[in-house]
Amino acid sequence: MASLRVSLPLLLLLMIVGAFGTEWSVKYNQQKICALKGSTVFMNGTFTHPGGQTVTEVFWVMDPDQNPSWPDMSKNADYSGRVEYLTDEWKHFSLNLNNVMKKDEHQYCVRIKTDQEKQKYLGRPGVTLTVTELHVETPGEVTEGETADLTCKTTCSLTDPTFIWYKNGHPLTTKTINNNQLHLQTVSSEDAGSYSCAVRGYQHLHSTAQNLRVRYPPKNVSVSIRPSGEIMEGSSVTLTCSSDANPPVKNYTWIKGSTSVGEGKTYSIPNIRSEDSGEYTCQSRNDHGERRSAAVQLNVLYPPKNVSVSISPSGEIVEGSSVTLTCSSDANPPAKNYTWFKEGGTSPVGSGQNYSIISITADHTGLYCCVAQNEHGAQRTAGVPVSLKGYPVILYVAVGVGLCFIFLVFLTVVLWRSRRKKQDENMDQPIYANEGEKDHSPPLEDKSSVYANVVAFKKQH
Ligand SMILES: *[C@@H]1O[C@H](CO)[C@@H](O)[C@H](O)[C@H]1NC(C)=O
Numbered sequence: 001m002a003s004l005r006v007s008l009p010l011l012l013l014l015m016i017v018g019a020f021g022t023e024w025s026v027k028y029n030q031q032k033i034c035a036l037k038g039s040t041v042f043m044n045g046t047f048t049h050p051g052g053q054t055v056t057e058v059f060w061v062m063d064p065d066q067n068p069s070w071p072d073m074s075k076n077a078d079y080s081g082r083v084e085y086l087t088d089e090w091k092h093f094s095l096n097l098n099n100v101m102k103k104d105e106h107q108y109c110v111r112i113k114t115d116q117e118k119q120k121y122l123g124r125p126g127v128t129l130t131v132t133e134l135h136v137e138t139p140g141e142v143t144e145g146e147t148a149d150l151t152c153k154t155t156c157s158l159t160d161p162t163f164i165w166y167k168n169g170h171p172l173t174t175k176t177i178n179n180n181q182l183h184l185q186t187v188s189s190e191d192a193g194s195y196s197c198a199v200r201g202y203q204h205l206h207s208t209a210q211n212l213r214v215r216y217p218p219k220n221v222s223v224s225i226r227p228s229g230e231i232m233e234g235s236s237v238t239l240t241c242s243s244d245a246n247p248p249v250k251n252y253t254w255i256k257g258s259t260s261v262g263e264g265k266t267y268s269i270p271n272i273r274s275e276d277s278g279e280y281t282c283q284s285r286n287d288h289g290e291r292r293s294a295a296v297q298l299n300v301l302y303p304p305k306n307v308s309v310s311i312s313p314s315g316e317i318v319e320g321s322s323v324t325l326t327c328s329s330d331a332n333p334p335a336k337n338y339t340w341f342k343e344g345g346t347s348p349v350g351s352g353q354n355y356s357i358i359s360i361t362a363d364h365t366g367l368y369c370c371v372a373q374n375e376h377g378a379q380r381t382a383g384v385p386v387s388l389k390g391y392p393v394i395l396y397v398a399v400g401v402g403l404c405f406i407f408l409v410f411l412t413v414v415l416w417r418s419r420r421k422k423q424d425e426n427m428d429q430p431i432y433a434n435e436g437e438k439d440h441s442p443p444l445e446d447k448s449s450v451y452a453n454v455v456a457f458k459k460q461h
């Protein structure tokens with residue numbers, strides 16, 4: 001058979017090679033390895049040796065050209081405990097090198113010895129090892145709205161790496177990662193932070209972190225008011241503007257209504273007046289733009305002022321007609337109570353903003369006065385004459401005014417007491433704490449005229 005005739009010489013040839021051995025050869029799986037600092041490197045390959053010999057020793061030699069005696073690298077103190085050799089019956093060999101360092105960047109060759117003294121082999125060229133760390137490159141600082149690419153740099157090419165990114169230590173899963181780049185399409189202020197990268201499977205060998213700073217116009221512009229709570233006329237109020245910006249805010253402008261009223265982070269109004277009531281806005285500016293806060297309302301409270309009485313109908317009043325007195329005042333909040341007095345009487349004749357006399361007679365004539373009150377105080381008018389033609393009222397002026405005045409003092413005292421009580425509850429001042437106590441002397445610094453009224457009032461009680 002033809003085929004048998006052809007294959008016989010081939011078979012013979014194979015038998016001869018088997019008997020007298022093949023040549024020495026070493027084949028490495030990879031001749032260049034790029035490894036992450038701190039990782040474990042695996043180098044392997046296969047070898048052949050001349051026939052009729054038994055392999056007695058396989059070890060590795062570092063940089064054989066520089067170490068002519070070709071010593072076993074595992075005996076080197078620099079590698080002690082980090083090296084592991086493996087060989088098997090199918091002539092595979094391998095080297096595990098743990099915790100690689102920059103100084104491990106050498107050429108590594110396998111050395112094979114057999115039972116025949118003159119038969120030794122060094123597999124050259126060997127495997128060249130380079131060691132890299134990961135290093136993040138950022139643009140440093142970008143402006144909101146721009147794009148930014150961050151790069152995870154290595155000094156040699158890792159085999160098939162998958163890069164992972166971290167921001168402030170947390171894995172970033174929602175961003176675009178192209179090979180070793182992190183792509184931020186439209187940077188926002190929230191992208192500012194500290195970035196690091198790693199290779200999947202070697203997360204513990206992540207890079208050191210690098211900062212990405214983002215420039216942006218002011219954000220979260222807000223106004224706070226000190227002191228908080230009610231603003232009484234005459235008190236001092238300070239508005240403070242806060243905002244978040246990079247670079248920091250350069251100008252703050254204060255706007256009342258639509259008029260600019262001041263500059264600076266704070267705006268102080270000492271001795272505030274009712275005219276200072278209104279909407280205030282802070283405008284905060286840096287090189288990248290400006291933003292306004294929401295408007296805050298300043299509502300300056302004050303007791304009634306400009307209390308006045310008008311009489312309707314005006315002019316001469318005819319006996320039997322009806323007359324309406326109207327009390328008006330400027331107050332914030334608006335006057336809550338109006339009380340009417342007539343000279344000669346010991347108690348109020350009426351309440352409410354209007355006081356009407358249906359069918360007026362001579363008995364109704366005289367001086368009338370109105371006391372307007374809100375929770376912050378009270379004010380009275382002077383006596384206003386209501387007269388019928390021919391009935392004089394001038395004689396009673398002093399009495400009428402006096403009556404209204406006493407009532408005003410009474411109101412002031414009531415108000416003062418209730419406010420004091422409120423304050424005591426809030427401030428817990430021991431001197432005022434016990435309202436029921438008979439003799440609580442006023443503190444010296446508090447001898448205002450209002451206080452003098454209170455003392456007088458208390459004695460009457
Ligand atoms: C070296 O090791 C790799 C991974 O274990 C294996 O796939 C490969 O076949 C080995 N190469 C040789 C030449 O032994």
Ligand SMILES: *[C@@H]1O[C@H](CO)[C@@H](O)[C@H](O)[C@H]1NC(C)=O
Nearest residue numbers: 219220221222242243244245
């Ligand atoms: C700014 O406002 C945003 C959204 O309103 C909020 O998430 C963020 O915490 C604020 N930043 C500061 C510093 O107040």
Ligand SMILES: *[C@@H]1O[C@H](CO)[C@@H](O)[C@H](O)[C@H]1NC(C)=O
Nearest residue numbers: 250251252253262263264285
């Ligand atoms: C911003 O502040 C600077 C320096 O205080 C001042 O010169 C400039 O006029 C201000 N700009 C505006 C628009 O108020």
